[in-house]
Amino acid sequence: MLTSVDKHKGLPVYIQIMNMIKKEVMLGNLKDGDQLPPVRELSKVFDVNTNTVMRAFEKLGNEGLIEAQHGVGYFIHSTSSVDPMVIEETKKYIQDLKKKNIDLPMTKMLIEEVWKKV
Amino acid sequence: MLTSVDKHKGLPVYIQIMNMIKKEVMLGNLKDGDQLPPVRELSKVFDVNTNTVMRAFEKLGNEGLIEAQHGVGYFIHSTSSVDPMVIEETKKYIQDLKKKNIDLPMTKMLIEEVWKKV
DNA sequence: TTTAGTGTACTATTGAATTATATCACTATT
DNA sequence: AATAGTGATATAATTCAATAGTACACTAAA
Numbered sequence: 462m463l464t465s466v467d468k469h470k471g472l473p474v475y476i477q478i479m480n481m482i483k484k485e486v487m488l489g490n491l492k493d494g495d496q497l498p499p500v501r502e503l504s505k506v507f508d509v510n511t512n513t514v515m516r517a518f519e520k521l522g523n524e525g526l527i528e529a530q531h532g533v534g535y536f537i538h539s540t541s542s543v544d545p546m547v548i549e550e551t552k553k554y555i556q557d558l559k560k561k562n563i564d565l566p567m568t569k570m571l572i573e574e575v576w577k578k579v
Numbered sequence: 580m581l582t583s584v585d586k587h588k589g590l591p592v593y594i595q596i597m598n599m600i601k602k603e604v605m606l607g608n609l610k611d612g613d614q615l616p617p618v619r620e621l622s623k624v625f626d627v628n629t630n631t632v633m634r635a636f637e638k639l640g641n642e643g644l645i646e647a648q649h650g651v652g653y654f655i656h657s658t659s660s661v662d663p664m665v666i667e668e669t670k671k672y673i674q675d676l677k678k679k680n681i682d683l684p685m686t687k688m689l690i691e692e693v694w695k696k697v
Numbered sequence: 698t699t700t701a702g703t704g705t706a707c708t709a710t711t712g713a714a715t716t717a718t719a720t721c722a723c724t725a726t727t
Numbered sequence: 728a729a730t731a732g733t734g735a736t737a738t739a740a741t742t743c744a745a746t747a748g749t750a751c752a753c754t755a756a757a
Contacts (some may be wrong), residue, residue: 649712
């Protein structure tokens with residue numbers, strides 16, 4: 462579930478970690494109250510410094526998505542997974558784009574651009 | 580059309596510049612053969628060093644999206660704008676997400692995640 | 698009270714991004 | 728030939744986010 466990061470390629474590692482967790486929450490794989498792996502463990506798994514994981518967790522804390530219990534661990538604090546209908550709709554949308562040979566970076570830009578105007 | 584960048588906030592400026600141009604091409608606002616503003620001019624507009632603009636243009640050149648004519652200027656070298664139908668479809672998709680109070684960052688992650696699986 | 702497991706805090710280092718500056722090279726117009 | 732406008736190259740310096748190194752603090756259970 463939380464497996465690997467790309468070091469020094471593209472996004473900062475701590476952002477990658479944040480995104481992983483956000484995705485898992487979004488998909489419903491991590492739910493309110495669930496405990497996250499310890500900072501040290503993740504730092505080993507990802508082969509990065511504990512501070513890098515800490516930074517990710519801190520920021521997620523600021524966003525209110527997780528909460529720390531000193532000496533105990535980090536816990537998910539969110540009830541907001543995405544409606545399965547939305548995922549289905551997204552699948553259809555993406556299938557259509559792929560048929561038309563539009564790639565992921567292009568799609569992201571398209572979404573960003575249209576988002577401003579709609 | 581090419582107006583401003585956010586310095587020291589999020590993405591590197593040279594990437595922001597690349598994305599701006601890619602978007603304009605995607606939307607059909609910049610077409611094959613169109614000349615881009617001079618490097619010096621853009622560096623003034625964005626209030627960044629010429630090297631930063633050059634870097635963006637160099638990279639776009641490597642990707643084949645633009646071409647340099649030494650002593651003359653940079654020109655768009657691409658015929659790939661997005662089908663207006665796709666833009667319409669994207670509008671509908673986004674309107675639906677907005678109704679369900681899903682925000683842009685969440686949407687981007689959703690797209691990324693579903694992209695892998697479809 | 699000891700121990701193992703957890704989060705926290707502080708400082709130092711690194712490296713990509715950006716700037717500053719200067720100079721060279723090519724093109725088109727006059 | 729001269730000039731103005733353009734891109735190309737080079738080097739050094741700077742800045743700041745990202746990451747690492749290391750030691751401290753809290754919790755729970757034995």
